[in-house]
Every structure is written in C-alpha cells, then in structure tokens.
Amino acid sequence: xxxxxxxxxxxxxxxxxxxxxxxxxxxxxxxxxxxxxxxxxxxxxxxxxxxxxxxxxxxxxxxxxxxxxxxxxxxxxxxxxxxxxxxxxxxxxxxxxxxxxxxxxxxxxxxxxxxxxxxxxxxxxxxxxxxxxxxxxxxxxxxxxxxxxxxxxxxxxxxxxxxxxxxxxxxxxxxxxxxxxxxxxxxxxxxxxxxxxxxxxxxxxxxxxxxxxxxxxxxxxxxxxxxxxxxxxxxxxxxxxxxxxxxxxxxxxxxxxxxxxxxxxxxxx
Numbered sequence: 554x555x556x557x558x559x560x561x562x563x564x565x566x567x568x569x570x571x572x573x574x575x576x577x578x579x580x581x582x583x584x585x586x587x588x589x590x591x592x593x594x595x596x597x598x599x600x601x602x603x604x605x606x607x608x609x610x611x612x613x614x615x616x617x618x619x620x621x622x623x624x625x626x627x628x629x630x631x632x633x634x635x636x637x638x639x640x641x642x643x644x645x646x647x648x649x650x651x652x653x654x655x656x657x658x659x660x661x662x663x664x665x666x667x668x669x670x671x672x673x674x675x676x677x678x679x680x681x682x683x684x685x686x687x688x689x690x691x692x693x694x695x696x697x698x699x700x701x702x703x704x705x706x707x708x709x710x711x712x713x714x715x716x717x718x719x720x721x722x723x724x725x726x727x728x729x730x731x732x733x734x735x736x737x738x739x740x741x742x743x744x745x746x747x748x749x750x751x752x753x754x755x756x757x758x759x760x761x762x763x764x765x766x767x768x769x770x771x772x773x774x775x776x777x778x779x780x781x782x783x784x785x786x787x788x789x790x791x792x793x794x795x796x797x798x799x800x801x802x803x804x805x806x807x808x809x810x811x812x813x814x815x816x817x818x819x820x821x822x
Contacts, residue, residue, distance in 0.1 A: 568765040568820060569602040571627070571752060571778065572811070574614055575690070576771035577788055578605075580807040583691040585617070589811040593621050595821055604755065606748045608732075608740060608774050610668050610709065611635070613692050630732070630742055630774050631751030632708040633670055642754040644743050645706045650728045652703060654741070657722070658712060665741075666711040667702045673711075674702035682713035686738035710741040732774050740774070749777035769803070769814060771795055786814040 572578050578589055596603050605626040607614060611633065618624065624638040634642035651667075655676060658665050664680040666673050666687075675683055675696040687695055712719060712731070719739045723731050732740040748770075756766065768775075768782035771791030779785040779798040787799035788810050796802050803814035815821040 565599070565820070566765060567600055567602060567761065568596075568767055569604060569756070569759065569761045570596060570767040570815075570820070571604045571606040571748075571769070571782070573748075573768075573770040573772070573775055573778075574605060574607040574609060574617065576790060577769050577806060578617065578811070581790075585620070586807060586809060586811070588809040589806070590621065592812045592815055592821055593623075596815070597622065599820075601820070602759065602761070606631075606752060606768065606770070606775075606778060608709075608734060608748075609690075610673065611670050612672060612694055613690065625755065627748050627751035627755070628670075629668070629708040630740065631746045631748045632743060634751045634754045636755050636758055641758060642751065643706070643708070644746055644750075645708055646710060646741065646743055647728045648703070648707070650726055651707065651710060651741075654710075654712075654722060654726050654729070655703060657725070661714075661718075663718065664713040666696045666713075667705070667707050668709045668711070669702075669705050669707050672702075674699035676700040676703070680713060682737040686711075686713065686735040689735060712739045712741055713737055714739065734772070734774065747777040748775065749781045752778060752781070767815075767818065767820070769811060770799070771806075784818050786810075786817075 608630045611628050625636050627634050632644040655665050664677045666675045673696045678698045719731050728744050730742045730744050763783045766782050767784040768778050769786045771788040776798050785799040786801045786803045787795040789805035804810040
C-alpha cells in the first residue's frame with residue numbers, strides 16, 4: 554500500500570472504514586470492547602475516515618458517536634446519511650403506503666412504531682412486543698404513544714409480530730422492504746434501500762476508491778454492504794449469510810474481532 558507523510562508520522566493512503574453497531578462494535582451486553590475503541594482512535598490518528606453504518610436511528614447512537622468522535626454515519630439502514638456532521642441524503646418512507654399498512658396492522662393487533670431522525674412514537678399506548686424488543690437495545694429512548702406521528706417525514710418503522718406473520722405485509726406493500734431484527738419485530742424500510750445505498754452517497758462525495766473501502770458487519774441488514782465493499786468483514790458471532798457474503802471472517806466482537814480484522818489487512822500493525 555502507498556503511504557504518505559503527515560504530522561511527523563508515515564501513513565498509508567487514506568481508507569474509509571464502516572462499522573455496524575449491534576453485534577459488531579457492541580457485544581451482546583451492548584458494551585464496546587476496549588480493543589475496538591482503541592482501534593478506531595488509531596485509525597483516526599493515521600488519517601483514515603471512520604464511519605458508522607447501522608440500522609439504528611441517529612438518536613439511538615448519539616453516545617457512541619460522542620465516545621468515538623465519529624460524525625459520519627449511515628443510519629436507518631441507509632435512509633438517512635450524514636457526512637462530517639452534514640446531512641447529505643434522506644430517503645423517507647412513502648406516507649400513504651405507511652398509513653395503509655398501519656391500518657392493516659391495527660386490524661391484526663400488530664403495533665407499529667414510527668421513527669424520524671429525532672424520536673420514535675408508537676401507535677398504541679403499550680405492548681409487550683414493543684417492551685421486549687426495544688429494551689434489548691439498551692438505549693435511553695423508549696417510544697411514547699402518538700398515533701399522529703405518522704404525518705412526519707419518517708425514515709423507518711417497526712412492525713411488531715412473530716416470525717411468519719409479516720408475510721401478508723410483504724405481499725401487499727411493495728414500496729417497502731421488511732427485515733426481521735428481533736424475535737418480535739421487523740424493520741420497515743423503503744424498497745431497495747440498504748446500507749450499501751447510503752454508503753454510496755458518502756463514497757461519491759469523498760471519492761475513495763474501492764480498494765481502500767472497508768466494512769465490518771454481522772447481520773442480515775449488512776448483506777448488501779458486505780457484498781459491495783472490497784474489504785468486507787463478517788464478525789465471528791455473525792449470521793451465516795453475513796459470513797457467506799463477506800470477503801473475510803474475523804473473530805467475535807468480544808474476542809477483539811475488530812482489531813483482528815484490521816490487522817489482517819494491515820490497517821493496524
């Protein structure tokens with residue numbers, strides 16, 4: 554790899570590295586391993602661009618961005634993209650289609666949560682499925698009841714149902730993609746949207762070539778990203794499909810998988 558000089562040190566050419574959050578940066582206890590934190594600081598010291606690519610809403614990972622000093626991110630699985638603190642891409646859900654889906658969900662007693670960049674609201678006062686799935690994220694935010702929130706510019710919604718019950722929605726609402734992320738919850742996204750699409754918006758702005766793009770992920774919502782990025786890593790704890798799509802498989806997140814992967818391609822010695 555070609556290197557360049559800067560601040561008295563020698564750097565390799567600038568790379569951009571995208572990190573998923575849950576199961577990648579954070580372990581199953583939702584804790585950030587010290588080795589991952591130190592690796593990110595080292596990458597930044599070397600002049601590389603470090604970004605997050607997550608299914609989470611921006612308000613769900615403010616603390617991580619602050620802790621790691623990251624201001625470039627792909628959120629909502631690609632629907633809301635920020636480059637160095639500036640919003641560069643937004644792809645909201647089709648509101649008319651979402652209203653129709655919500656009406657059907659009410660008939661089926663399946664709650665829905667609406668999400669924009671700042672908050673999330675539920676269309677029902679409370680439900681055990683909402684409690685179970687949102688609590689698993691171990692975040693400070695929890696959706697309060699506001700069925701009228703649907704009138705806003707929304708980038709993602711959550712449909713709460715067990716596996717298999719989402720199929721009628723998949724069959725009827727073609728403007729959306731449905732991705733299960735929890736035993737009782739499914740992401741609702743604009744059809745065709747993905748982390749890879751959001752990443753493209755950042756790459757277009759920065760012009761970093763494919764051979765200097767890196768991504769780490771673990772789940773089904775990472776498949777497009779792992780397929781597209783030249784140096785893609787699936788975590789050792791990741792879904793089998795993620796491991797099949799990625800170019801490399803690193804160790805588990807709680808076994809210093811981030812550091813191990815970065816060493817594999819020579820970004821960290």
